[in-house]
Amino acid sequence: MAIPLYIFLFLYFLFLAVFITFSIIHVYHIVATASLTFASLTVTFIISVLTVVTLFWTIQALQGVDFTQTISVFGGQWFGGGSNEPLPFAPVEF
Amino acid sequence: MHLSGFIKQKSYEKIVYVLRRHPITFVPQVVMFVLLLAVPVGLYYLINSLFPNLLAQEVIYTLGVLFVSMYYLSVYLFFFTQFIEYYLDIWIITNDRMVDAEQLGLFSRRISELDLYQIQDVTSDIHGIIPTFLDYGNLSIKTASMNVGIIAYDIPHPNRVREALIRLADEDRKHHHNGMSPTTPQA
Structure with missing residues (x-):
């Protein structure tokens, strides 16, 4: 059974939607409770900057990745069957 | 929203203290x-x-x-x-009442308030080395009613706040015992 890589990208986007929703809720809480002060603005700014940096790093790291390739969930070599598919990791030599 | 809108500040009311937990607790x-x-x-x-x-x-x-x-x-x-x-736990003391707003979780908030003239007992607690040196602790306020009481957790200078609260409660009690509200013009 093979899963295309873009499924994980969709899951990531779903997670991003949840993240943005909760972030908006947090900012709403700060504003609605008259807690918009230097301290809360500073923390909000730091979190925003870290979020932007993380998203930027993610985009940069995933540049050129072919998301149409598939991941094999069950491979024949797992049960000793004949398969030319490489193992998911390189064996460690002691 | 401004603090005055948050507590529905009355015309004669003046905000004396806005207290939050000491930053060291975060x-x-x-x-x-x-x-x-x-x-x-x-x-x-x-x-x-x-x-x-x-x-x-x-x-x-x-x-x-x-x-x-x-x-x-x-x-x-x-x-x-x-x-x-941490930050949305707030205690607001005015010359008329005390408002306690506690954020218990992201979708759980408890707000209670009591009139200063009802205050019967105010206790400040400072326990530990760091709270002693940084002067922060708990302030417990009790009224005559069994159900109503406020505890302000880890606030800075609890002794100072306790003294101010007792003074404000005395002044508010004078207004009520004389049959006056702060809006009633004095003879």
Whole structure:
């Protein structure tokens, strides 16, 4: 059974939607409770900057990745069957 | 929203104290946040040393990037939630009443208030080395009613606030015992 890589990208986007929703809720809480002060603005700014940096790093790291390739969930070599598919990791030599 | 709108400030009312927890009580959450940020870095070096060719595979690398990105965003969200729970605990003392707004969770908030003239007992507690040196602790306010009482947790200068609260309660009690509200013009 093979899963295309873009499924994980969709899951990531779903997670991003949840993240943005909760972030908006947090900012709403700060504003609605008259807690918009230097301290809360500073923390909000730091979190925003870290979020932007993380998203930027993610985009940069995933540049050129072919998301149409598939991941094999069950491979024949797992049960000793004949398969030319490489193992998911390189064996460690002691 | 301004603080006056939050407590529905009356025309004769003046905000005397706006109290939040002492910033030192948030330091453990900050330390936890920094440690959680370092976890993927440590894992990266560990995996690189144990399985040098693992991250060279495009599929594993892509999944790793997505997972680490989700992890970091989750940590930011978790830290922001902790900050909300810390910072939105607020105690507002006016010349007429005391308002206690506590954020119990992201979707749980408790607000209670009591009139100053009903205050019967005010107790300040400072326990521990760090609270003693930094002068922060709890303030318990009790009224005659069994059900109504407010505890302000980890506020700065609780002794100073206690003295001010007793003075304000006495002044408010004088207004009520004389049959006057702060809006009633004096003879």
